[in-house]
Amino acid sequence: xxxxxxxxxxxxxxxxxxxxxxxxxxxxxxxxxxxxxxxxxxxxxxxxxxxxxxxxxxxxxxxxxxxxxxxxxxxxxxxxxxxxxxxxxxxxxxxxxxxxxxxxxxxx
Amino acid sequence: xxxxxxxxxxxxxxxxxxxxxxxxxxxxxxxxxxxxxxxxxxxxxxxxxxxxxxxxxxxxxxxxxxxxxxxxxxxxxxxxxxxxxxxxxxxxxxxxxxxxxxxxxxxxxxxx
Numbered sequence: 001x002x003x004x005x006x007x008x009x010x011x012x013x014x015x016x017x018x019x020x021x022x023x024x025x026x027x028x029x030x031x032x033x034x035x036x037x038x039x040x041x042x043x044x045x046x047x048x049x050x051x052x053x054x055x056x057x058x059x060x061x062x063x064x065x066x067x068x069x070x071x072x073x074x075x076x077x078x079x080x081x082x083x084x085x086x087x088x089x090x091x092x093x094x095x096x097x098x099x100x101x102x103x104x105x106x107x108x
Numbered sequence: 109x110x111x112x113x114x115x116x117x118x119x120x121x122x123x124x125x126x127x128x129x130x131x132x133x134x135x136x137x138x139x140x141x142x143x144x145x146x147x148x149x150x151x152x153x154x155x156x157x158x159x160x161x162x163x164x165x166x167x168x169x170x171x172x173x174x175x176x177x178x179x180x181x182x183x184x185x186x187x188x189x190x191x192x193x194x195x196x197x198x199x200x201x202x203x204x205x206x207x208x209x210x211x212x213x214x215x216x217x218x219x220x
Contacts, residue, residue, distance in 0.1 A: 004151065042213045101151065
């Protein structure tokens with residue numbers, strides 16, 4: 001079956017950039033997403049990118065897509081303590097598949 | 109604007125007791141509705157999805173069932189809970205020809 005993989009943990013210092021990586025196997029993915037989950041809460045859609053795009057920028061967030069390598073990344077510039085959360089990568093064609101989530105810890 | 113509600117937020121139930129978790133969506137009609145379970149260190153597991161009233165698809169065999177008695181209401185149930193049913197349950201909706209899903213706040217279920 002199709003898989004979405006992410007590393008489980010990332011730790012950065014406040015003010016640094018964070019880069020969260022994701023790989024997927026489904027070559028027919030139409031959209032790719034990043035969700036943020038704060039402790040004890042539901043998932044919040046952060047951003048998404050259509051599969052024919054290479055990059056999307058939204059304020060401090062930059063999404064890069066390498067469709068050939070099936071690699072998606074989320075860069076958070078000037079990371080703040082409020083960015084500490086679990087970040088889920090997801091991809092969809094007809095169904096939606098999620099990675100296991102990357103726990104981002106931001107140290108002051 | 110659209111909103112999605114889940115209740116209760118937390119629930120502690122003994123093994124063998126019944127379960128009913130409710131999810132409702134406001135501000136949209138005929139949404140696709142989803143129930144997920146989240147386990148620590150693992151991705152979201154899709155349990156059920158529904159494209160309309162009374163239409164339920166089950167992704168994995170399990171001790172749970174789902175129902176959609178109204179267009180914007182989705183219920184997750186069990187007749188007898190197992191310890192392994194403990195987890196964080198998320199309801200989500202999508203619609204308007206769009207793929208992205210929007211999630212509710214979740215229910216933390218602990219089976220003792």
